[in-house]
Amino acid sequence: MGTRDASDIKKFVRERYAEIARQQTPSCCAPRSEEATTCCSPGAQETSYARRLYSREELESISVNIPSLGCGNPAAVAELKAGEVVLDLGSGGGIDCFLAAQKVGPEGRVIGLDMTAEMIRLARENAEKLSLDNVEFRLGEMEHMPIEASSVDVVISNCVINLSPDKDAVFQEAFRVLKPGGRMCVSDIVTQGELTAEVRESLEQWAACVAGALGERVYLEKIRAAGFVEVSLEGKNPPFCAEATTSGIEAAKGEGIANITVTAYKPK
Amino acid sequence: MKKDLMEILACPLCKGSLELSIEEEDKKEIVRGSLYCSRCSISYPVEDTIPNLLPPELRT
Numbered sequence: 091m092g093t094r095d096a097s098d099i100k101k102f103v104r105e106r107y108a109e110i111a112r113q114q115t116p117s118c119c120a121p122r123s124e125e126a127t128t129c130c131s132p133g134a135q136e137t138s139y140a141r142r143l144y145s146r147e148e149l150e151s152i153s154v155n156i157p158s159l160g161c162g163n164p165a166a167v168a169e170l171k172a173g174e175v176v177l178d179l180g181s182g183g184g185i186d187c188f189l190a191a192q193k194v195g196p197e198g199r200v201i202g203l204d205m206t207a208e209m210i211r212l213a214r215e216n217a218e219k220l221s222l223d224n225v226e227f228r229l230g231e232m233e234h235m236p237i238e239a240s241s242v243d244v245v246i247s248n249c250v251i252n253l254s255p256d257k258d259a260v261f262q263e264a265f266r267v268l269k270p271g272g273r274m275c276v277s278d279i280v281t282q283g284e285l286t287a288e289v290r291e292s293l294e295q296w297a298a299c300v301a302g303a304l305g306e307r308v309y310l311e312k313i314r315a316a317g318f319v320e321v322s323l324e325g326k327n328p329p330f331c332a333e334a335t336t337s338g339i340e341a342a343k344g345e346g347i348a349n350i351t352v353t354a355y356k357p358k
Numbered sequence: 359m360k361k362d363l364m365e366i367l368a369c370p371l372c373k374g375s376l377e378l379s380i381e382e383e384d385k386k387e388i389v390r391g392s393l394y395c396s397r398c399s400i401s402y403p404v405e406d407t408i409p410n411l412l413p414p415e416l417r418t
Contacts, residue, residue, distance in 0.1 A: 236411030
């Protein structure tokens with residue numbers, strides 16, 4: 091994380107995502123203004139951006155306008171089953187929670203955790219519009235999850251863990267809250283090669299999902315170090331963000347980052 | 359927040375159980391109240407149905 095202080099990073103990221111929630115900017119990615127830049131696609135591509143992550147059926151099932159701030163579709167890759175308890179780290183506007191809620195059904199439940207009050211409010215409003223009763227949102231930190239040990243079947247997260255200044259804590263907490271045999275399925279940004287010092291030190295680039303990203307090997311090692319087994323790479327793609335040619339990605343010299351989706355299990 | 363989700367809630371710091379106090383609730387859920395951790399002596403507010411379980415130094 092360079093010389094940046096963890097609390098500065100968190101504060102900056104929170105403020106940035108609060109601003110996006112207030113604007114209801116419909117993409118992670120898509121800035122309405124220079125000030126609100128985050129990771130990926132530009133505004134004109136909002137719809138096509140979401141269509142690259144989610145199927146038409148999935149998008150049609152969520153009939154409200156929700157910012158899609160992710161880089162994958164972990165709720166689909168996780169193959170959720172009816173009755174499961176799902177925890178979404180960095181739930182944002184709630185899109186992945188709502189897709190998960192449909193899959194786990196009335197006997198299951200989905201908890202969205204986000205450290206930004208504005209995002210939690212937005213997600214709650216969306217849940218009400220969708221009349222989903224099995225989804226709840228909590229204001230909390232993924233480094234300090236307010237969740238009992240061994241209480242969750244599946245942890246999902248979509249392009250959020252890169253934003254944390256303490257990824258070891260995030261993976262350790264995910265491991266703690268999972269039931270034995272439970273699984274984690276996360277989509278995230280990883281780096282390929284070195285980012286420039288200028289990018290690494292930029293809070294803007296941290297909030298844009300670039301500066302905080304780890305190399306793929308280190309990312310997978312941290313998951314294993316937290317105790318997970320059967321850690322597997324389910325998918326790897328060039329970032330959709332590449333089209334956006336944000337300054338960070340340019341600074342990362344084009345080949346700098348990739349989207350990955352990883353599954354991992356807590357031993358039984 | 360709904361009462362039945364209490365069972366998997368925990369203090370974000372010590373991971374101990376939380377004691378719920380309800381100030382206002384409707385048919386579906388708790389609107390206002392607090393969640394108290396006796397081990398840490400910290401009270402986490404529930405405001406407008408949303409439990410704020412951020413560690414105290416991150417609360418705004």
